[in-house]
Amino acid sequence: MKPLIVNFTNYKLAPLPSDASSVITIQEGVKNIFQDEDVLKFHPERRLNTDNQVMYHLMETVTGYDNATRYDVFLTDKTRNECIAEIDIITNKGLLKYYPFFNEITKQHPEYKGTWLIEYYLDSRYWNNGMMSILIKKVINHIFENGVKCISAVTNKDNVASERVLIKSGFQRSGMLNKDQTHWVLMQE
Ligand SMILES: CC(C)(COP(=O)(O)OP(=O)(O)OC[C@H]1O[C@@H](n2cnc3c(N)ncnc32)[C@H](O)[C@@H]1OP(=O)(O)O)[C@@H](O)C(=O)NCCC(=O)NCCS
Secondary structure (H helix, E strand, O other): OOOOOEEOOOEEEEOOOOOHHHHHHHHHHHHHHOOOHHHHOOOHHHOOOOHHHHHHHHHHHHHHHHOOOEOOEEEEEOOOOEEEEEEEEEOHHHHHHHOOOHHHHHHHOHHHOOOEEEEEEEOHHHOOOOHHHHHHHHHHHHHHHOOOOEEEEEEEOOOHHHHHHHHHOOOEEEEEOOOOEEEEEEEOO
């Protein structure tokens, strides 16, 4: 997949850059995001406690591009030079690596075969301004332009904000993965 790059007036959505000072900006922002108690409320397992864990996480996104398992992108607030969001774009190959239970889902729903998965995390200072909904629409278009037919997402049952983002982007509930998590899908028309 060609890299997703979107330039807004004050924000830029792009993969991990290659120059050292930009990497440090992303590294600091990702650390803030994944140490933010509000962000982690439904995802405590995503916490990144140490600089080493942040670096390891960023290395995974780099290798993800190399082995076509994930194409994560980061949102930078250009006015503050801060990274304020991460969107994980996990390919079908990555999905089967990170979430093998999806094999069962596609057995029950062959129409979801080949699905990709998105996950998204925004610095809580920026919540409820419609920001993630705008970004997710860009991400969806980009994934579909690359020939993918189905995109999945998973929400915790109490995560109303995440559900709203998906509903506003056209996703539909597919079913419960377990008692706490809902699987959502968007099919290419
Ligand atoms: C989910 C998340 C990315 C949303 O980002 P955002 O930019 O605030 O999203 P948007 O502003 O585009 O949409 C949020 C919607 O939820 C609504 N909302 C938020 N909290 C709500 C609540 N407690 N009850 C009802 N609606 C709520 C907002 O009003 C808005 O809906 P509207 O536009 O119809 O008014 C952000 O909350 C986040 O990072 N959460 C933590 C990480 C997470 O849970 N990620 C999802 C993992 S898949």
